[in-house]
Amino acid sequence: MPLVSIAMYVTSEPLAAATGELWSFLRHYLTQAGLTDLPETPDRTVPYDEAWLRPDLLLSQTCGYPFARNLRGRVRLVATPVYGHPGCDGPAMCSFIIVRKDSSLGSLEDLRGTTAAINSPDSNSGSNLFRAAVAPLARDGRFFGRIIETGSHGGSIAAVAEGRADGAAIDCVTYANIRRFDPTLVEGVRIIAETPKGPGLPLITSGDASDDRVLRLRDALSAAIKEPSLAAMRATLGLVDFSVLSEADYEPLLSLAGEALPQLRA
Numbered sequence: 001m002p003l004v005s006i007a008m009y010v011t012s013e014p015l016a017a018a019t020g021e022l023w024s025f026l027r028h029y030l031t032q033a034g035l036t037d038l039p040e041t042p043d044r045t046v047p048y049d050e051a052w053l054r055p056d057l058l059l060s061q062t063c064g065y066p067f068a069r070n071l072r073g074r075v076r077l078v079a080t081p082v083y084g085h086p087g088c089d090g091p092a093m094c095s096f097i098i099v100r101k102d103s104s105l106g107s108l109e110d111l112r113g114t115t116a117a118i119n120s121p122d123s124n125s126g127s128n129l130f131r132a133a134v135a136p137l138a139r140d141g142r143f144f145g146r147i148i149e150t151g152s153h154g155g156s157i158a159a160v161a162e163g164r165a166d167g168a169a170i171d172c173v174t175y176a177n178i179r180r181f182d183p184t185l186v187e188g189v190r191i192i193a194e195t196p197k198g199p200g201l202p203l204i205t206s207g208d209a210s211d212d213r214v215l216r217l218r219d220a221l222s223a224a225i226k227e228p229s230l231a232a233m234r235a236t237l238g239l240v241d242f243s244v245l246s247e248a249d250y251e252p253l254l255s256l257a258g259e260a261l262p263q264l265r266a
Helices: 013-032 064-071 124-137 153-161 172-181 211-226 228-237 252-264
Strands: 003-005 057-061 075-083 095-100 115-118 146-149 167-171 189-194 203-206 239-243
Touching: 013 172, 013 211, 013 228, 057 075, 064 075, 064 124, 064 252, 075 172, 075 211, 095 124, 095 153, 095 172, 115 124, 115 153, 124 153, 124 167, 124 252, 153 167, 153 172, 153 189, 167 172, 203 211, 211 228, 211 239, 228 239
Parallel strands: 003 057, 115 146, 115 167
Antiparallel strands: 057 203, 075 203, 075 239, 095 167, 095 189
């Protein structure tokens, strides 16, 4: 049975339920299109990054920076979701740079020499775009005084709210989801800036997938956007469309990293 792992943005039960409803529709559509032996529900036990290179992968979602750096040529792009949240622009998105609500910090310049929280060094939204935002302000290749790694955007928000870090970059879709479904988590922080935008988190399938399979997956996603009965699901996910991007559309993320990498180190 092929693997379906589409839980990158599943941070609350409403999002999990909506994601399950999306897959249920996709499964029915794909079955009607001739794909068989599909799982009834997405797999939530396999860590998302372990799913990306599984030979049995049917559908997963990855971060743009790991895709550009490690996955190009090893997986196939299916489509990039288009979300309707603040900070999104078609398939592109930014991150919001946050500080504590009662902090005196009010600009990117104010973050010089402070402690930054990142969810992961290979995260586009939490690290790569953060680097790009502060790069023009660096002096002698340095900007922050210290960097801590938290393991998740939620962990970075908590680190800032609790005073363990002074600032962090949170992708705009995650921030919108938390504000809607877990608002207490962001009560102690505020936004002071936005990062540059980059292409969002693409849906992928295995590298040996046929053109026919990729086309069927894209057709199923397109149908999910048009299906009237899925309006509530789309609203919960903030999903408004899917866009088909090329590998070349993700290459600028590597340029951002190359130009800005020194500026995020302590």
